[in-house]
Amino acid sequence: MSALTLVTYATRYGSTHEVAEAIAATLQKSDVVVEIQPMQEVRSLEGYHAVVMGAPIFIGKWHKEAHRFLARHQESLTQRPLALFALGPTSRDAQEMEGSRAQLDRDLEKYPWLKPATQAMFVGKYDPAALRFPDNLLAILPASPLHNMPARDERDWEAIRAWALSIADMMKETIA
Ligand SMILES: Cc1cc2nc3c(=O)[nH]c(=O)nc-3n(C[C@H](O)[C@H](O)[C@H](O)COP(=O)(O)O)c2cc1C
Structure with a gap:
């Protein structure tokens, strides 16, 4: 597949990267041609067939770089x-997963034009010593x-890879 997909991310402590x-x-691995870049370095979406964007939630809000990215690239993203x-x-x-999903959904309500083909919430990583x-x-x-919360990294790599595989299938359909 020759069409180029951009995978772009925002992060504060590295786990989303x-x-x-x-x-x-x-x-x-599924033959999708990919470029990966931090959101703040993406100047234009020209030349990309599709975009995968990801960012963490902090205090009930999606990372501010993700909001900037949506504002800056609104037209191209549609x-x-x-x-x-x-x-x-x-x-x-x-229950925690449900709460985080609700936070993201609330935050995305201000973008009625935003219609992702797919949306996922993944478990993150927490390390109080790194804050x-x-x-x-x-x-x-x-x-x-967060008080007294122990360090935890329960990221579900199987769920992450399964989601990526579903995107690969979607790309194949949109290019075909
Ligand atoms: C100060 C702080 C506040 C957080 N607030 C939330 C929150 O409101 N909702 C949530 O779902 N996750 C919250 N998290 C969890 C982060 O989203 C999670 O640790 C994520 O993996 C961090 O991503 P990063 O390593 O890419 O910066 C918070 C984490 C920290 C350190």
């Missing part, structure tokens, strides 16, 4: 297949949901 790399690798993912829950608990200001303050506030 790793997920974006895994998605790009799976697409490549003209090509878009797959969208987010990282949020720090465990595989179903920078002001996140580190949030983690010590007794009222914060």
Whole structure:
């Protein structure tokens, strides 16, 4: 397949970048030609057949780079297949997953034009020792949901690869 797919990500602590790399690798194995770039480096979507974009949720909101990306590339994004993912829950608990999905859905309501062909929420990674200001303050506030939360990395690589495979199938259909 010669049409080029952009996999683009925003990240604060690196876990979304790793997920974006895994998605790009799976697409490549399925013969999708892929380029991977951080969102803030993408100047134009000209030349890309499709876009996969992903970013984490912080304090109930999708990463601000993701919002900037949507604003900057609105017109181009309506003209090509878009797959969208987010990282949020720090465990595989179903209720936590539901909560993160609701946060993302609420945040995306302000983009009525946004019609991703597919959307996924993945479990993220949490490491209190890596937090920078002001996140580190949030983690010590007794009222914060992060208070006393242990380091966790329950990212579900199987679910991530399965989603990437479904995108590869979709690309094959849109190119054929
Ligand atoms: C300060 C802080 C606040 C967070 N707030 C939320 C939240 O409101 N909802 C959610 O689903 N995940 C939340 N998370 C979890 C992150 O989305 C998760 O750790 C993600 O994997 C981070 O991605 P990154 O490593 O690419 O920056 C929060 C994490 C931190 C450190």
